[in-house]
Amino acid sequence: MGLYQLSKAGKLCVPAMNVNDSVTKQKFDNLYCCRESILDGLKRTTDVMFGGKQVVVCGYGEVGKGCCAALKALGAIVYITEIDPICALQACMDGFRVVKLNEVIRQVDVVITCTGNKNVVTREHLDRMKNSCIVCNMGHSNTEIDVTSLRTPELTWERVRSQVDHVIWPDGKRVVLLAEGRLLNLSCSTVPTFVLSITATTQALALIELYNAPEGRYKQDVYLLPKKMDEYVASLHLPSFDAHLTELTDDQAKYLGLNKNGPFKPNYYR
Amino acid sequence: MGLYQLSKAGKLCVPAMNVNDSVTKQKFDNLYCCRESILDGLKRTTDVMFGGKQVVVCGYGEVGKGCCAALKALGAIVYITEIDPICALQACMDGFRVVKLNEVIRQVDVVITCTGNKNVVTREHLDRMKNSCIVCNMGHSNTEIDVTSLRTPELTWERVRSQVDHVIWPDGKRVVLLAEGRLLNLSCSTVPTFVLSITATTQALALIELYNAPEGRYKQDVYLLPKKMDEYVASLHLPSFDAHLTELTDDQAKYLGLNKNGPFKPNYYR
Amino acid sequence: MGLYQLSKAGKLCVPAMNVNDSVTKQKFDNLYCCRESILDGLKRTTDVMFGGKQVVVCGYGEVGKGCCAALKALGAIVYITEIDPICALQACMDGFRVVKLNEVIRQVDVVITCTGNKNVVTREHLDRMKNSCIVCNMGHSNTEIDVTSLRTPELTWERVRSQVDHVIWPDGKRVVLLAEGRLLNLSCSTVPTFVLSITATTQALALIELYNAPEGRYKQDVYLLPKKMDEYVASLHLPSFDAHLTELTDDQAKYLGLNKNGPFKPNYYR
């Protein structure tokens, strides 16, 4: 985000690669990794059983999609909130009810934010949650849950173990807040080495490309990683799955108008 | 494809919208629709039971992803072939073995093509399939299976019902060819009205945009549907799912640097 | 059912096998077969898209479990009604909300009965369904939906195609009734030959057992198929999946107190 704003303001003094939005990095860091770390983060902190739990996930981007797929698979009943109609429609097609947070806040057992937005969970929502409701954040920053609003005299905080606070209302109701609203996947879970490898490879290749590029290929702007490099990162990680790629014949490459070594998709393909 | 080639050749004499690659259209026509029509097409033609069947799906793009998700969910064991390492890696993460067609061709019960390529299933593959193997095409054209190679004197064709041919080898082996290699979803299944509505709405909005656009906004080139229109198509279809969108507060919109009415995502977001 | 009642009344004049409750027969006829035929039956009659649809399934026995698994996998949102707390708890753990029919009848797109009970869907429920709601029966008989209650002067019936009636309320609301409330899977879908083979094999083995049994082994009562025969039926069908059984070593058989050739489980094991 910051890079694009710098660029727009004409303040970017070197070419930059938006590594984060390369397909491979994006899918691994967000979709595939979060599909596992949401379970891991919740289990390690709360030992909650997923089966039968009602969960609301705020945001159905890649992170939200990953969280929802895992929770649904383990028997949770998942609701989605969204601002973007395209993501909302995807949530419908994947079998989730799209609701406003207020509609379900009294009944859910777990609230998970993955929006990149701020104050998605407000004090008003927190006031209405039921006893023992778990609240955590899988999004981009620590702004999604309005944790500041919980630091008021009438509420008592009780640290029950590392990264787990009980916030206690005057009537005895407890809300279980994880990692004080910071990122659950970084605070309470681990990142598999495989994901780190994808990320590090993508970043290294981007730097190599910028360094080696002939003068003039890149201006003082933000670029997406060239598709071919994105494909290269992926291909380097296939052998660990014993995956065998098919090669185009000359005839097929000609038919498709592609180089046999890629890139295989237009740049906008995800 | 054709439009981009015309444009490249300088032969496109009006602006054009690549409606096919709008997110909503793409996901519905390909992913969500095929997830259902692969089951429907196979059942109506062959009454095959999916549970326990070994299936190879050639191509893990949106169509392939849809087919695989449905077949896996119904208990089939699915193998993937891919030329693109990014799609191949996605297949791995979704729990499918990525193989060359030759590795599994002797053992599978069903072969499905979704590549957009030609001669993906060759006579050599067909010769090696086991008795009763079902072969069909969910891709973009009728070129994916080399059906012509089956029209030779030593093989007997037997039409067993509409859209279903048994091709019989001299030793009695039968391969079950559906729709003579044409599109299964168009030939042997129906398209839900909901999907038609998405497609028609997208096309209509694209035409309206081209017609109403101020002179100069669009040149003689191919454009992706503006994100905001894509979002509009989606929003028009949410009420049928009783889905409730969340609206940004002024403060949130400012924080995210977005207009409260969208577009909510960059153009390259899928 | 009838057999047990005859037996209880002392009116059963020969030994009988309750073939229907053998594990293999039960799972195939009910769970595995219905998992596929619910989709097939709905598609062939109504071309409904499953993604995003709200469905209530009455009864979470084997048939209900099969229907729900398939619909959930294809993106439907599924609610369950149950009378049995054990089945209800299983539904919870599988990620379904357990409700009374009245709670969701106004909002659902599809109603499916699989209870074996009568008048599960009453005229009152039918009156409250929304326009275009689809109603069908996957249970044991044609009693589950009170179809008789729909044959009244103020409602108009319109046959829109074979097995599909629109029942039209005075205000224009239409309910889509499939197979006039008879079994959807028998009326509007096909039974795979594989399932027929399981059923026929089980029945044949039961007859052979009764015929060959030494005098006195079976009295004038109802028996479950001996576990070993149930296992034999299963083993006869494994080769079609190229499945390879593991054999116990002598040492392992002794450790487990089992015969190396089975039966491998106690009779009550399902």
Place this chain on the structure above:
Amino acid sequence: MGLYQLSKAGKLCVPAMNVNDSVTKQKFDNLYCCRESILDGLKRTTDVMFGGKQVVVCGYGEVGKGCCAALKALGAIVYITEIDPICALQACMDGFRVVKLNEVIRQVDVVITCTGNKNVVTREHLDRMKNSCIVCNMGHSNTEIDVTSLRTPELTWERVRSQVDHVIWPDGKRVVLLAEGRLLNLSCSTVPTFVLSITATTQALALIELYNAPEGRYKQDVYLLPKKMDEYVASLHLPSFDAHLTELTDDQAKYLGLNKNGPFKPNYYR
């Protein structure tokens, strides 16, 4: 097991309840609990990413079914070994290849035992595993993996963290052995309080029943928990899911030949 053997030998001097095989207890302790604890146990010990991993699960009983469902849902490719043809056929229908352990031992990333048997994973298997293969046990005892065979001079053991040993072959190959072959779910994961509640309630009710039963109802034998009590345990746990049971009408109860308060199923129903 022990109780039935005592009973057979005429050495059981009091009535006993086989609480373990009540439906509710069985499903929670085995199926639902293991579905979650296999993920938790593997993550906490090894941080393995599940997506794309090849896993062999020995035994497809309730524990195996739970493990496989979770791993499949998170993108692992799962193979099954089985001795019982009925369970093997179920594995086929659920989309798993049924193999002998030798067929896949060289290629898998994780080996999980859930058989209740002994020496299911032998030294010969361990010798053939690939580098970094993870081996663990989810079954009934610590006999399933022949750990003793690994305590030989040519192999080096390295404790890398609590419950995790690397066993190192002379050529440098490492096998990752969890909990020294003891139960992973007890050693490396936690049991949710909800599961404990189910188990404790079942045991308490069984004791109450035995204590309160009129003289003569129970002899010196082993009994399954009466269905009605099993149903009662389930019904006590429904409110925590906000699940609403449907009640039979008088007419329906009569039609089904059931008491309105249960039991709702024959004793052999699972």
